[in-house]
Amino acid sequence: MSLKKLNYTLLPQSEADPQPTPRRSRCSWASRRACQWASVAILVAVITAALVATRKPQDRDNHWSPAVSAPACPQYPALKPLSSGLEKDIEKLIGSDEYFKKSTKLMQGAVQVPTESFDDMGKVGEDERWDIFEDFHAYLADAFPLVWSKLEITKVNTWGLLIEWKGKDDSLKPYLFMGHQDVVPVLPATESRWKYPPYSAHYDGRFVWGRGASDCKNVVIGVLEAFETLLEKDFTPQRTIMAGFGFDEEISGPQGAQFIARHLEDIKGKDSFELILDEGGLGITELNGAMFALPGLGEKGYFDVRIVVETEGGHSSVPPDHTGIGILSHIVSAIEANPYEPDLTPVNPYFTTLQCAAEYGTDMDPWLRNNIQKAITSKKAAKSVADFMANQDVHLRYLMQTSQATDIVSGGVKINALPEKVYAVVNHRIAVENRVADIQKNMQSVIKKTILEKFSLTLDAWGTLSGNTSASALGKITLENFDEPLEPSPVSPFDSEAYKTFAGTIKQIFGADIVVAPSLMTGNTDTKFYWNLSKNIYRFSPTRNEGRANAHTVDERVGMKEHLEGVRLYIQLILNGDL
Known part of the structure; x- marks a missing residue:
């Protein structure tokens, strides 16, 4: 494929007694979000004050700062849609068979491009193994024509993608959605063990199979689907929305995300983003009889x-x-x-x-x-x-x-x-x-x-x-x-307005009974380069656990039903971020 109608800028390379099970509080919220937040304002104020005064997860020099009265697990209500025509139209569209088929083909096409990154990769421009990303960019430009024709596309260090969707209100800090284009290599000795060839992107009626399907082309494609869908509806956000996709996350991101983060700091400045959302976390899973969403806050x-x-x-x-x-x-x-x-x-x-x-x-x-x-x-x-x-x-x-x-x-x-x-x-x-x-x-x-x-x-x-x-x-x-060490990341707050919107959107999409619980990641994502850009960095792949399997190994796959829930979350978070 060839790139068409690109408006991008090319940047240089460069333990006690048993306690009764707690009751869950239930409440009927008004449909209008303004009323909703007013109803919960007192509770939120109490939670926030207690958290700030007694438990500060960010303060590593005071590891033990026990809370006496603060909620041990603060929860925020599921956000309710404004019942606008736009939201109704989008819900109907995404629920259609036509959209499902289209989304499946988009995922298949992305997986079929073997964007592998290797530990011994040379510099961009010198190692020909990077050239596969040209094919991937061509595929994305063809698959998402409105994104490529209406939004500002910046290529950072050749293969990094930075997409900016200008908002109406410059006083609002942008949201940044992250993901990575590269995948871990498929060892030739393991290819015969795959149920379907690793780059065939076979769809069996439930899953799309292939390398990168669940780590993390589902995220990249999900974000771009959200953008394209909203653009089709002539939507313009109030706040600027951006997407940043590195190309070497699987080998620690030195030529991809590091360059993108540096560029963003140069053009936007430090602490310039309201929220940064990357892949990661433990998704939606069951713990001890309840369903949890477990975003990584650190x-x-x-x-x-x-x-x-x-x-x-x-x-x-x-x-x-x-x-x-x-x-x-x-x-x-x-x-x-x-x-x-x-x-x-x-x-x-x-x-x-x-x-x-x-x-x-x-x-x-x-x-x-x-x-x-x-x-x-x-x-x-x-x-x-x-x-x-x-x-x-x-x-x-x-x-x-x-x-x-x-x-x-x-x-x-x-x-x-x-x-x-x-x-x-x-x-x-x-x-x-x-x-x-x-x-x-x-x-x-x-x-x-x-x-x-x-x-x-x-x-x-x-x-x-x-x-x-x-x-x-x-x-x-x-x-x-042996190489450059990395300190543990700052721990993002779970009492900020950005977190409340994020957590409320998760419940809105996945169910009001979902418990959104801050968690920790034992590995690192590309966000390690973005600490200067926002205090609100959350790592969460919006997929139920039963809908993804075998990242980095044989028979990697993603469920399309679960993938579409992820698309809905990205769309709704963009809409909710306007209010």
């Missing part, structure tokens, strides 16, 4: 440490008691024998997830429910909950604990030669209560206590020498950054 940090062991070489026929590889093995063993401990504090959004589960989860074990509720004022109860949850599921453990995993080992070049230099790389995902400096201090302490007392070695930990620094040292251990 992300763990990321830190890779390279451990280098240098020793004297020689012939393997006369080896020392411990070779460099042997010493490195001792170090890795010591690290694994000294894991971080799970902890649960109010600074962690998962603390609020559990509070919501305890309040609304009808099937929760009474012991667990009572301890979660006691954890609001008791560190001991919180620790009991953390230890219990950590023993139930490794995924839950690492919502409360810094992880450490040795993922790379290198050393030795010849079977009869003692290795002179070997290294390992340990990946850390840092809990929100910790910092990069804490990880450095802990690793240095573990090595001093377990290795230096056993081996006569020098330790160079990020430029600080210790251990045996004399000429008699048998060798040297160096601790250094």
